[in-house]
Amino acid sequence: MxxxxxxxxxxxxxxxxxxxxxxxxxxxxxxxxxxxxxxxxxxxxxxxxxxxxxxxxxxxxxxxxxxxxxxxxxxxxxxxxxxxxxxxxxxxxxxxxxxxxxxxxxxxxxxxxxxxxxxxxxxxxxxxSERAADKKLVSTDELPLLIDQIGWVVAAGNYVELHGSGAPILHRMSISAMERLLSAHDFIRIHRSVLVRRQNIKDLTGNILTLNNGQTFKIGNRYRLALQ
Structure with missing residues (x-):
């Protein structure tokens, strides 16, 4: 895009x-x-x-x-x-x-x-935003991607980056609001700035979490208990 x-x-x-x-x-x-x-x-x-x-x-x-x-x-x-x-x-x-x-x-x-x-x-x-709409990625008024298309979410100031199979999409929403929206869809917060889909987790070694696609993240200490 x-x-x-x-x-x-x-x-x-x-x-x-x-x-x-x-x-x-x-x-x-x-x-x-x-x-x-x-x-x-x-x-x-x-x-x-x-x-x-x-x-x-x-x-x-x-x-x-x-x-x-x-x-x-x-x-x-x-x-x-x-x-x-x-x-x-x-x-x-x-x-x-x-x-x-x-x-x-x-x-x-x-x-x-x-x-x-x-x-x-x-x-x-x-x-x-217009290109996302043209590609029919809009599923609701809240997200520019279908929930099934989102692999993980990263905070970016007043925005979040939605990561899926293509290029990241920037969406104006706080990471906390995104957590509330996605918590019912198997997403879990592993860091103050990162959400991941639980079913995509492949491995947890020490404080490093690995997804099925090889993407790795460092886990925040306050989120470790909920993850386990």
């Missing part, structure tokens, strides 16, 4: 590890770009200056997008963008004594890019 990269960037929230890796990658890439640019311009600057610049001007926008992506309404999303723009401007003002309005104006292109990415995220979500 969507490539995994598009799905991960614009719809599903990044994990903490993925967010950290992305932030480090963007920082290093921006730093080397600044180093090359200033060197070619005849005024080479230390690499550390580029790292500080990226840390103040790029990484905050990445964090802003991830926080806004988890929000449920346009109003709150753009409110988050505004808060970040103002906050970054005030920080620059405090650090360098520059004019706040000048710094805020300088943040407008970045804010516009984030707003555009959020708009694209909304469009892609609509696209995914």
């Amino acid at each position: 969507l490539s995994d990269s598009l799905d991960r960037i614009f719809i599903r929230p990044l994990t903490a590890a993925q967010l950290l890796l992305t932030a480090v990658t963007l920082t290093l890439a921006s730093s080397f770009y600044c180093l090359i640019y200033t060197t070619l311009a005849g005024r080479g600057e230390p690499l550390v200056d580029g790292i500080v610049w990226a840390g103040l001007n790029i990484v905050p926008w990445l964090i802003c997008f991830e926080i806004a992506k988890r929000s449920g309404s346009w109003f709150s999303q753009f409110g988050i963008v505004l808060v970040f723009a103002v906050g970054m401007s005030l920080l620059d003002h405090l650090m360098s004594g520059s004019n706040v309005m000048f710094e805020l104006t300088r943040r407008l292109p970045g804010a516009a890019v984030i707003a555009g990415m959020l708009a694209l995220s909304w469009i892609l979500r609509r696209f995914v």
Whole structure:
């Protein structure tokens, strides 16, 4: 339905590890770009200056997008963008004594890019929902898949990922609400962020659970007793 990269960037929230890796990658890439640019311009600057610049001007926008992506309404999303723009401007003002309005104006292109990415995220979500409906995967008003098509469920912020035989489908529902919905259909919670179909469990060794298809999960301690 969507490539995994598009799905991960614009719809599903990044994990903490993925967010950290992305932030480090963007920082290093921006730093080397600044180093090359200033060197070619005849005024080479230390690499550390580029790292500080990226840390103040790029990484905050990445964090802003991830926080806004988890929000449920346009109003709150753009409110988050505004808060970040103002906050970054005030920080620059405090650090360098520059004019706040000048710094805020300088943040407008970045804010516009984030707003555009959020708009694209909304469009892609609509696209995914419409494609699911076109393929007649909708069985009720609550789920975009037939219950028999779901193998396991993973929490993703304000959404859950429904995993079956095809690509994961994102659905706006908390993992707790999904647990209540699926508990009568042989699904059991094995972690604060994972539900599995009990009949699909193949093996339980230590704190590692294996499904019939080879998928493995780490079991949360609080859910072990119910599983046994």
